[in-house]
Amino acid sequence: MSATIEYWFDFVSPYAYIAAQSIEALAAKYGRSVEWKPVLLGAVFKNTGSMPLTMRPPVMSDYFKHDFQRSARFAKLPFVLPDPFPINTQNTARVCLWMQQVAPQRVGEFVRSVTRAYFSAPAAINDAAWLSAHVQAMGLDGAAAAAACDDPIFKDQLKQACEQAVAQGVFGAPWIVIDGEAFWGNDRLPQVEAWLANGGF
Amino acid sequence: MSATIEYWFDFVSPYAYIAAQSIEALAAKYGRSVEWKPVLLGAVFKNTGSMPLTMRPPVMSDYFKHDFQRSARFAKLPFVLPDPFPINTQNTARVCLWMQQVAPQRVGEFVRSVTRAYFSAPAAINDAAWLSAHVQAMGLDGAAAAAACDDPIFKDQLKQACEQAVAQGVFGAPWIVIDGEAFWGNDRLPQVEAWLANGGF
Numbered sequence: 001m002s003a004t005i006e007y008w009f010d011f012v013s014p015y016a017y018i019a020a021q022s023i024e025a026l027a028a029k030y031g032r033s034v035e036w037k038p039v040l041l042g043a044v045f046k047n048t049g050s051m052p053l054t055m056r057p058p059v060m061s062d063y064f065k066h067d068f069q070r071s072a073r074f075a076k077l078p079f080v081l082p083d084p085f086p087i088n089t090q091n092t093a094r095v096c097l098w099m100q101q102v103a104p105q106r107v108g109e110f111v112r113s114v115t116r117a118y119f120s121a122p123a124a125i126n127d128a129a130w131l132s133a134h135v136q137a138m139g140l141d142g143a144a145a146a147a148a149c150d151d152p153i154f155k156d157q158l159k160q161a162c163e164q165a166v167a168q169g170v171f172g173a174p175w176i177v178i179d180g181e182a183f184w185g186n187d188r189l190p191q192v193e194a195w196l197a198n199g200g201f
Numbered sequence: 202m203s204a205t206i207e208y209w210f211d212f213v214s215p216y217a218y219i220a221a222q223s224i225e226a227l228a229a230k231y232g233r234s235v236e237w238k239p240v241l242l243g244a245v246f247k248n249t250g251s252m253p254l255t256m257r258p259p260v261m262s263d264y265f266k267h268d269f270q271r272s273a274r275f276a277k278l279p280f281v282l283p284d285p286f287p288i289n290t291q292n293t294a295r296v297c298l299w300m301q302q303v304a305p306q307r308v309g310e311f312v313r314s315v316t317r318a319y320f321s322a323p324a325a326i327n328d329a330a331w332l333s334a335h336v337q338a339m340g341l342d343g344a345a346a347a348a349a350c351d352d353p354i355f356k357d358q359l360k361q362a363c364e365q366a367v368a369q370g371v372f373g374a375p376w377i378v379i380d381g382e383a384f385w386g387n388d389r390l391p392q393v394e395a396w397l398a399n400g401g402f
Contacts (some may be wrong), residue, residue: 063372
C-alpha cells in the first residue's frame with residue numbers, strides 16, 4: 001500500500017476543480033497524501049477521440065454546463081463558467097510542476113486556489129503574469145514561477161506526464177488512483193472514500 | 202410540484218439497473234412515486250451520435266466494464282456482464298408498457314427483477330418466452346405479456362416514448378427528472394436525494 005494517491009487533472013476541468021477542493025482532506029483522513037498530476041486533457045483526449053464536454057452536441061453541452069453549476073453548488077462551491085472555455089493550461093501546469101520542486105507542501109493549496117479563481121470570476125490562469133502574481137501572493141517567488149512557463153525542464157516534465165497518463169489509461173479528469181485502482185470523476189468520491197476506508201470493497 | 206419523478210431507462214443499461222433497485226424506495230421516502238419510462242438507448246443515442254460504453258476504445262470500455270462491477274458492488278448488488286452485450290430490448294420495454302396498463306403497481310418490481318436477472322446470470326430478457334415465464338412467475342398473465350411484444354399499441358407507445366425522450370433532451374440512462382430538473386446517471390443519486398429532501402439546492 002502506497003502512502004499517496006494519484007490525482008490526475010487538468011486545471012481547466014470543472015469536475016476536477018470540485019474534487020480538488022476536498023481530495024487532500026479526504027486522503028489525510030485515511031493517512032494518505034495526494035500526488036498531484038497536472039496534465040493537458042487535449043493530449044489525453046486525442047488517445048480516445050474524446051471531445052470537451054462543452055463542445056458536444058447542444059443537448060449534451062447544455063446539460064453539462066447545468067451539471068457543473070449544480071455539482072459545484074452540491075459541494076458548496078462557487079461556479080461561474082469561464083469565457084472563453086476551455087482554454088489551454090500548459091503554463092498553469094508547468095508552474096504546478098515547478099512548485100512541486102520548490103514548495104511541494106504548497107501544491108494542493110496552489111491547485112485549489114487556482115481552480116477556484118478560474119471558476120469564480122475571470123482569471124487568466126494560463127498567463128505567466130497572472131501566475132506570477134498568484135504565486136507571489138502565496139509568498140513564493142513569482143518571477144521564478146513565470147520563468148517556469150518557458151523552462152524546458154517543466155515543458156518536458158509536462159509532456160512526459162501527458163504521455164504517462166495515456167500509457168496508464170487515463171482518459172478523463174479527475175482521475176484518482178489508489179493502490180492501482182482507478183476512479184474517474186468527481187462523482188466517484190463516495191467510492192474513493194469507501195476504498196480508502198476499507199482498503200477496497 | 203408533481204407527486205411523481207420520471208425514471209427514463211433502457212433495460213440494457215448497467216447503471217440504470219443499479220439505480221432502479223433503489224429509486225422507488227428513495228422516491229417513497231420523500232412522498233413521491235416513480236413514473237417508469239422504458240426507452241431504447243439505440244434510438245436515443247442516434248440523436249447525439251453516442252456509442253454504448255462497451256463499444257468505445259478499449260481503454261474506455263475496459264474502465265467502464267470494471268466500473269459497472271465496482272459500482273454494483275458498492276450498491277451491494279450482483280453484477281455479471283451479459284454476453285452478448287448490449288442487446289435490443291424492445292420486447293422487454295413493450296411488456297413493461299403493457300404492465301403499466303394491467304398492473305401499474307407492479308412495474309417497479311418488474312423493472313428491478315428483470316434487470317437483476319439480466320445482470321446476474323444468462324437471461325434472455327428480450328425473448329417473448331422468457332418474458333412470458335417471468336410475468337407468469339409474478340402471478341400475472343404470461344401469455345398476454347408475450348402477446349404485448351407484437352401488439353401495435355405497445356410498439357407505438359415505445360416509439361413515441363423514444364421520440365419524447367429525444368424531444369426533452371434525454372441522452373443517456375438512467376435519466377431522472379424531478380419537477381423538471383434532469384439528473385443523468387446512477388452516480389447522481391446523492392444529488393437526487395438532496396433535491397427531493399430540500400425541493401432543490
